[in-house]
Amino acid sequence: MRKLSFLVSTLLVATTVVVGAAPDAGAEPDDTVSVTVEKAIENLPVAAEESSGYSAGKFRHWTDPDQDGCDTRAEVLITEATTPPDVDGWCTITGGAWHSYYDKKDHSGTGALGVDHLVPLAEAWRSGASGWTAEERERFANDMGDPRVLAAVTAAEKRRKGDKDPARWEPSDDSADCRYIAEWAAVKGRWKLAVDPGELAALQNMVAECPTEEITYELAL
Known part of the structure; x- marks a missing residue:
């Protein structure tokens, strides 16, 4: 279920299209796309953000x-553990170890961990999710x-990130930047979310260090 493989959308470059349905998405065939991060x-649509009406x-x-x-x-914590934890019949998680790539910290136990939406819920709302159905927003979340x-990731780092996009936040570990923007582009592409002009400029500035890395994702909508 978790990390690795990178993705995003579309036409104007040599893209490799693989036939397949998006997991948990009810997508049509030919919805898997591979392209450079740059x-x-x-290819992400650009639009002004609209935050009115948002609530988690x-x-x-x-x-x-x-x-x-x-x-x-709990599923994310279990799946992303670097050392598997113990999980009882009530899904109580004990032991285990995790690596938070945002700040390059290792954790024993879940006490200092949080589960982050890479593209925060508020950011998704501002970027197009306000027009989704309740069922689509639930699938995204x-x-x-x-x-x-x-x-x-480290809960304190998650709090610092809040609902910020890459124009206002990037991982405290500089070596994670390429992974972060590749994953950001993949998630936004998968869910057909837009970027605002400031966000786009920040992504383009950051991608200068990793323009030829390829990502792949399956459309969820």
Whole structure:
């Protein structure tokens, strides 16, 4: 279920299209796209943000779609553990170890961890999710079909990030920048979310260090 493989959209460059349906998305065939990070960013739609009407409650999250007793947050922690934790019948997680790539910190146990929406819920709303159905927002908020949408990271770093986009926040570990913007472009491309002009400028500035890296993603809408 988690991290690695990178993706995004579309036409104007040599893209490799692989036939396949998007996981948990009900997508049509031919919805898998591979392209360089630089082109992925260029292909994202640009639009002014609109934040009116937002509340986190409009994205029903930490659900348990497979009804195994573990909600999405717990599933992310279990999946991303570098040392598997113990999980009891009530989905209580003990032990285990994790690596937070935002700040390059290792954690024993879950006490200092948070599960972050890479593209925050408020940012998704401002970028197009305000026009989605409640069911689409729920799928986004619990998207385990792409390992970049949700990340187990240091809780303090998650709080510092808040609902900021790359124009206002980047990982405290500079070596994580290429991964972060590649994942940002992949998630926005997967969910057909727009970027605002300031966000686009920041992404284009950051991608200068990693323009030829390829990413791949499956459309969720």
